[in-house]
Amino acid sequence: MHNFEPDGRRDEALFRPIEQTTRKFWMTVGILVAIILFAVAMFVRQLVFGLGETGMMQPVTWGFYIINFVFFIGISHAGTLISAILRITQAEWRRPITRMAEVITAIVLAIGGLHPIIDLGRPDRLMNVFLFGRLQSPLLWDVTSISAYFAASTVYLFLPLIPDVALLRDRKKKHHWLYDFLSWGWQGTPEQWKVLHRAINIMMIVVVPIAVSVHTVISYIFAMTLQSGWHSTIFGPYFVVGAIFSGIAALFIAMIAFRRAFHLEAYLKPIHFQQLGKLLLAMSVIWTYFTFCEYLTGYYGGEPAEMRTLLYKLTGRYAWLFWTMLTCNFVVPVTLLSSRKLRTIGGILASSITILIGMWLERLIIVVPSLENPRMPFPHHIYVPTLTEISLFAGALAVFALGFTLFAKFFPIVSVWETQEGRQLGLAETAERVTGYLPDDTVSHA
Amino acid sequence: MRDPRGPWYERGIRTLQVLSIVLMWSFLAGIVSWVINMVRVSHALGDALTAAVGISLVAIPVYTLVASILTYVYFGIQRGRRGAGR
Numbered sequence: 001m002h003n004f005e006p007d008g009r010r011d012e013a014l015f016r017p018i019e020q021t022t023r024k025f026w027m028t029v030g031i032l033v034a035i036i037l038f039a040v041a042m043f044v045r046q047l048v049f050g051l052g053e054t055g056m057m058q059p060v061t062w063g064f065y066i067i068n069f070v071f072f073i074g075i076s077h078a079g080t081l082i083s084a085i086l087r088i089t090q091a092e093w094r095r096p097i098t099r100m101a102e103v104i105t106a107i108v109l110a111i112g113g114l115h116p117i118i119d120l121g122r123p124d125r126l127m128n129v130f131l132f133g134r135l136q137s138p139l140l141w142d143v144t145s146i147s148a149y150f151a152a153s154t155v156y157l158f159l160p161l162i163p164d165v166a167l168l169r170d171r172k173k174k175h176h177w178l179y180d181f182l183s184w185g186w187q188g189t190p191e192q193w194k195v196l197h198r199a200i201n202i203m204m205i206v207v208v209p210i211a212v213s214v215h216t217v218i219s220y221i222f223a224m225t226l227q228s229g230w231h232s233t234i235f236g237p238y239f240v241v242g243a244i245f246s247g248i249a250a251l252f253i254a255m256i257a258f259r260r261a262f263h264l265e266a267y268l269k270p271i272h273f274q275q276l277g278k279l280l281l282a283m284s285v286i287w288t289y290f291t292f293c294e295y296l297t298g299y300y301g302g303e304p305a306e307m308r309t310l311l312y313k314l315t316g317r318y319a320w321l322f323w324t325m326l327t328c329n330f331v332v333p334v335t336l337l338s339s340r341k342l343r344t345i346g347g348i349l350a351s352s353i354t355i356l357i358g359m360w361l362e363r364l365i366i367v368v369p370s371l372e373n374p375r376m377p378f379p380h381h382i383y384v385p386t387l388t389e390i391s392l393f394a395g396a397l398a399v400f401a402l403g404f405t406l407f408a409k410f411f412p413i414v415s416v417w418e419t420q421e422g423r424q425l426g427l428a429e430t431a432e433r434v435t436g437y438l439p440d441d442t443v444s445h446a
Numbered sequence: 447m448r449d450p451r452g453p454w455y456e457r458g459i460r461t462l463q464v465l466s467i468v469l470m471w472s473f474l475a476g477i478v479s480w481v482i483n484m485v486r487v488s489h490a491l492g493d494a495l496t497a498a499v500g501i502s503l504v505a506i507p508v509y510t511l512v513a514s515i516l517t518y519v520y521f522g523i524q525r526g527r528r529g530a531g532r
Contacts, residue, residue: 130480135488136498144481144505151473151512159519180459184523195522199515210508217501 039395064389065119072112078247079105107403229370246359328358
């Protein structure tokens with residue numbers, strides 16, 4: 001094997017956003033940096049005045065920060081997991097999607113991982129987790145599993161990036177030192193391709209159980225307590241399903257945004273949206289099934305504390321949020337995605353936005369109502385987020401958008417070599433594979 | 447204008463690349479010693495469940511694998527360069 005198309009001229013559209021900086025880019029960066037700076041100022045304020053700046057108070061000791069932590073870590077499943085599954089199953093339509101999916105994981109994991117630190121009243125005591133951490137705490141399992149997933153997914157993003165970085169290095173237009181450093185001396189020789197393919201193959205298998213385990217472990221911070229609404233055996237798979245569901249929705253939004261901003265219509269075609277849209281539809285149905293199982297078991301047991309929390313969600317103060325969540329996660333996506341006519345890019349965008357809203361509400365409905373209904377006789381407290389918490393949420397979203405924008409400024413957002421490989425080898429490989437699926441002529445005639 | 451292919455430049459880039467691999471292994475060493483220390487302390491205090499130890503230990507093979515793959519790819523790419531070792 002060799003460098004498929006060494007100059008990459010045919011895929012000039014993928015290099016253009018890196019080599020040309022528009023006014024739109026600076027405006028986007030400026031707006032996002034302004035939002036982030038405001039969030040940082042609010043965080044400094046929280047550091048000075050303490051967690052009293054938030055809406056959290058006994059017994060509601062977890063609010064926006066932990067909701068966002070679970071939400072962002074969930075979105076991170078888009079990337080690595082979807083990319084790995086599509087690679088393993090040799091789905092040919094994966095080629096323009098995988099890079100974006102992998103970038104989402106790396107950025108969002110970093111953002112999600114910071115949220116428990118923001119939630120600390122005394123972040124200066126963070127080192128105590130490392131010095132005096134106690135192994136039986138599921139929060140500590142989160143530290144190890146999230147950091148392991150972050151390391152694995154960053155490497156999984158980096159390895160397929162090497163040939164593209166080498167292409168950028170050889171174009172000699174910008175950032176020589178960066179591309180020289182990151183390309184690791186790549187020349188596209190057969191030996192190098194062999195090593196790279198072997199490593200990517202190992203990583204794509206390894207990241208799947210890691211990704212699944214991470215969100216299972218995150219569910220344990222709830223499920224390992226006896227709190228009503230949390231102590232559930234299906235919380236692990238329920239969280240994983242929700243994570244993949246919200247992850248695909250986030251991936252769609254990124255795909256549509258970059259398709260429009262970078263004019264990638266030739267790469268991200270309606271067929272890609274159609275195919276991934278079917279997966280989103282399936283995840284919507286599976287998520288609804290898990291939600292039904294989760295609530296029905298709680299209801300059927302009739303345990304007083306469990307019933308109090310359940311009714312609080314279904315008919316009480318959180319009812320409008322609960323039914324909005326169901327509408328966003330089931331009614332809207334199933335309506336829009338089950339019909340081929342409505343499964344357009346616009347329909348998919350609408351579904352993805354509602355799903356992200358719905359999944360965020362799901363995290364809220366899991367975290368807060370259970371805390372507002374403690375088993376112990378605490379005085380009742382209604383959680384209302386403050387401007388500080390809302391600003392930090394907006395700041396986290398801005399960090400995500402900025403991270404993605406900056407990545408796209410330095411690296412191709414669609415894998416160039418995988419696109420070229422698809423053109424040169426994918427067609428023949430797919431034809432050979434399909435022939436292999438069909439009955440053998442000699443056997444059928446015998 | 448500086449020649450990006452000068453020997454010092456190339457040597458500097460190589461050093462940084464090797465350092466990034468060393469950093470990954472140092473990170474692994476840090477994680478391993480941290481987890482082992484926690485297991486030791488938990489045993490001393492008698493407060494660790496077997497499952498809790500198991501879940502935390504999973505991070506060690508994951509980091510080892512990731513560091514090994516990075517090392518394998520880096521040195522594999524260096525070995526596979528045109529004219530390398532010939």
